[in-house]
Amino acid sequence: EAQVTQNPRYLITVTGKKLTVTCSQNMNHEYMSWYRQDPGLGLRQIYYSMNVEVTDKGDVPEGYKVSRKEKRNFPLILESPSPNQTSLYFCASRGQGGRYGYTFGSGTRLTVV
């Protein structure tokens, strides 16, 4: 089944403790992206990647890092999480010329206390 897999689904952590949210897609998609979703603000792009070793900042990149060492994986790294990073996070991928937009993962609900 074609899908984007994120882990974990839920995570509660403490301020300053480094964490990684994994994202993997099995569709051989070139484009991958991370979004966060907050009430009243909608989905905002954090980082995106156009292909292996090609990444760039989205609209809200502060406090996040990403890497794209393999085509299928695009982990999101929070080096020193803070409470304002409490949010619902989505990873998404898209192929070349796809008219179906991004396929989204199931989401990761992160709480930083």
Added chain:
Amino acid sequence: GQNIDQPTEMTATEGAIVQINCTYQTSGFNGLFWYQQHAGEAPTFLSYNVLDGLEEKGRFSSFLSRSKGYSYLLLKELQMKDSASYLCALYGGATNKLIFGTGTLLAVQP
């Protein structure tokens, strides 16, 4: 910029028709997407408009007018399961960037 505006909330009755509007200001884009999102779940693809006009897909249709900076999603024969947020998103550029509006929360009542 690509300001995208949608009504925050709408209410409609089961079996009825509802139109959800999306207006935008942008210097250019490839196409416009509509996604459906149930609370706490991932957005799922509904429609994609590149050219002006109406795209029909079963109970769902989407319209785009580039000259007016306007799109709408039309939902017919509403069902209770259509209660969800509907997200308008502009897609464009070499980076395949997808910019979302804040979404419209639709409540379908019996």
